[in-house]
Amino acid sequence: xxxxxxxxxxxxxxxxxxxxxxxxxxxxxxxxxxxSYVGLNPLDYKIRDGSSGRAKDLALPAGTGREMxxxxxGAGADLDEAELGSRGLSVGTRVxxxxxxxxxRGTAAEVVALDADDLAPIPGEIPDEDLPRWAGLALVGLTxxxxxxxxxxxxxxxxxxxxxxxxxxxxxxxPLAREAGAAHVWATGRAANAERIRELGAEPIPYDTGDWARxxxxxxxxxxxxxxxxxxxxxxxxxxxxxxxxxxxxxxLPSLADLAPARERGIDARxxxxxxxxxxxxxxxxxxRSGRLPLEVSQVLPLGEIATAHRQLExxxxxxxxxxxxxx
Ligand SMILES: NC(=O)c1ccc[n+]([C@@H]2O[C@H](COP(=O)([O-])OP(=O)(O)OC[C@H]3O[C@@H](n4cnc5c(N)ncnc54)[C@H](OP(=O)(O)O)[C@@H]3O)[C@@H](O)[C@H]2O)c1
Numbered sequence: 652x653x654x655x656x657x658x659x660x661x662x663x664x665x666x667x668x669x670x671x672x673x674x675x676x677x678x679x680x681x682x683x684x685x686x687s688y689v690g691l692n693p694l695d696y697k698i699r700d701g702s703s704g705r706a707k708d709l710a711l712p713a714g715t716g717r718e719m720x721x722x723x724x725g726a727g728a729d730l731d732e733a734e735l736g737s738r739g740l741s742v743g744t745r746v747x748x749x750x751x752x753x754x755x756r757g758t759a760a761e762v763v764a765l766d767a768d769d770l771a772p773i774p775g776e777i778p779d780e781d782l783p784r785w786a787g788l789a790l791v792g793l794t795x796x797x798x799x800x801x802x803x804x805x806x807x808x809x810x811x812x813x814x815x816x817x818x819x820x821x822x823x824x825x826p827l828a829r830e831a832g833a834a835h836v837w838a839t840g841r842a843a844n845a846e847r848i849r850e851l852g853a854e855p856i857p858y859d860t861g862d863w864a865r866x867x868x869x870x871x872x873x874x875x876x877x878x879x880x881x882x883x884x885x886x887x888x889x890x891x892x893x894x895x896x897x898x899x900x901x902x903x904l905p906s907l908a909d910l911a912p913a914r915e916r917g918i919d920a921r922x923x924x925x926x927x928x929x930x931x932x933x934x935x936x937x938x939x940r941s942g943r944l945p946l947e948v949s950q951v952l953p954l955g956e957i958a959t960a961h962r963q964l965e966x967x968x969x970x971x972x973x974x975x976x977x978x979x
Pocket of ligand 1: 692693694790791794814815816817818819820821839840841842844858882883886887904905906922923924925964967968969970971
């Protein structure tokens with residue numbers, strides 16, 4: 652089968668398409684999935700270039716990609732058809748999901764074996780044309796849930812500033828913050844993405860045509876916001892500390908974000924950690940099905956063009972999600 656692998660840490664060119672990779676054997680508790688589409692994330696290039704904490708113990712050569720959508724084609728010996736059926740994962744079912752934090756195998760391949768607990772069925776009425784969105788849903792969706800519920804502990808009536816409102820995580824943070832009862836959500840992004848941010852339910856604050864920090868000061872009469880949810884971090888984290896209201900909190904998304912400058916100022920600062928659970932995946936299913944989580948896929952590229960996709964991810968201006976077609 653075809654599979655993307657890399658045998659050393661480095662630039663996008665280390666990603667190689669192999670055409671003779673062995674089809675994986677599903678282990679205990681695992682389901683075998685014929686992959687239709689692979690969702691990509693900034694984490695993928697951070698593992699590939701060795702900068703992620705997760706690269707430390709990674710054995711090379713390694714696969715790449717953390718999430719996908721596809722069709723169940725088999726399962727480990729302990730998962731018979733009755734057990735699969737009780738989980739809604741019978742052979743022939745379309746599924747989506749992501750590898751849990753402790754599973755370092757990739758998903759950019761024609762066939763993958765994944766833990767059954769890391770998968771959920773895609774509702775039958777969803778047309779196949781919509782599968783790219785499901786391939787890119789699990790990682791950003793579970794991150795957005797972990798950010799809003801676990802890290803921010805968003806309470807009804809709070810005011811929220813999201814940095815990067817039209818990015819992969821940002822597109823789900825805005826509606827989930829609204830769903831959790833935020834009184835007002837502002838979101839930064841380039842002026843070109845303002846309309847998309849508005850559609851998602853936030854008031855856009857372009858960072859490329861104005862001073863977003865001054866704008867927040869003005870809009871909140873100098874009080875600041877209760878919560879900053881910072882998906883960008885590099886240029887936004889330090890200036891955001893000036894717009895956190897008294898008793899407020901900042902959540903930075905990059906796992907290696909330095910929270911010390913916030914804590915030194917007595918500001919509660921946190922980094923979310925993804926929890927993969929069927930309950931949370933089903934929450935995402937309901938959100939997409941009802942139209943409340945309208946995650947956008949901005950581009951679908953063939954599996955063999957993964958290096959191009961990684962270059963785009965590294966630029967840091969992805970709108971919604973980048974997805975690979977594992978069949979092309
Ligand atoms: N802690 C965790 O478990 C976890 C899980 C998932 C992701 N993450 C991390 O979260 C981060 C975001 O992930 P993602 O998938 O959302 O990335 P993404 O899709 O690449 O989105 C990046 C966003 O950043 C915005 N941006 C770029 N420069 C900016 C600036 N100067 N000010 C404000 N916004 C700016 C972009 O908006 P424009 O295009 O408008 O510039 C875009 O919306 C990554 O670092 C990722 O590794 C952490």
